[in-house]
Amino acid sequence: GAVVSQHPSRVICKSGTSVKIECRSLDFQATTMFWYRQFPKQSLMLMATSNEGSKATYEQGVEKDKFLINHASLTLSTLTVTSAHPEDSSFYICSAQPVAGTYEQYFGPGTRLTVT
């Protein structure tokens, strides 16, 4: 149980284009999903918290207009990197929380984004 999928696993896009990453909770409903960015050999950096049906809460320093998050249903959240640039190249990970108040998160397998 508690499986989270993420698609695509790898994506290469050209500078200036946009790319969408999907995060799905497969066997549970998640009122809250999270998006992280992880640089090589570093810890996870929280980008935003996404609640179903409401606007995402972004961490300080994360550009809302660049990293668009939509949480349209209890099983799906999407992250769109708009007008991507090479510095946006990174490993992006989503997670989902099955039960509010427990802080327990289950993670997707991650997406490697390369912007050329």
Place this chain on the structure above:
Amino acid sequence: AQTVTQSQPEMSVQEAETVTLSCTYDTSESDYYLFWYKQPPSRQMILVIRQEAYKQQNATENRFSVNFQKAAKSFSLKISDSQLGDAAMYFCAQGGDGQGAQKLVFGQGTRLTINP
């Protein structure tokens, strides 16, 4: 602000031996949750063990156990009978900021190597 500190960037252990990974945290809250996550080379984050702060009993999951010292704000992970598959980055995390945010704060991680 909450902080989580893992003071051991790298650890190594012989296969079948026991190893302990350290984690300290700082919070003003009395009710919170603590977690250890494992990130193997595949980069899939896996929940290893969780501890609720209000429980005095240390959590145990098979070969994994914690030593939770609430007064000292310490939450170490003990891995018994280490196996080659235990090789990974291990992240300590804390949830519960007293303001309703469901996010986790992660430590910097400890890279664990298992020597055959």
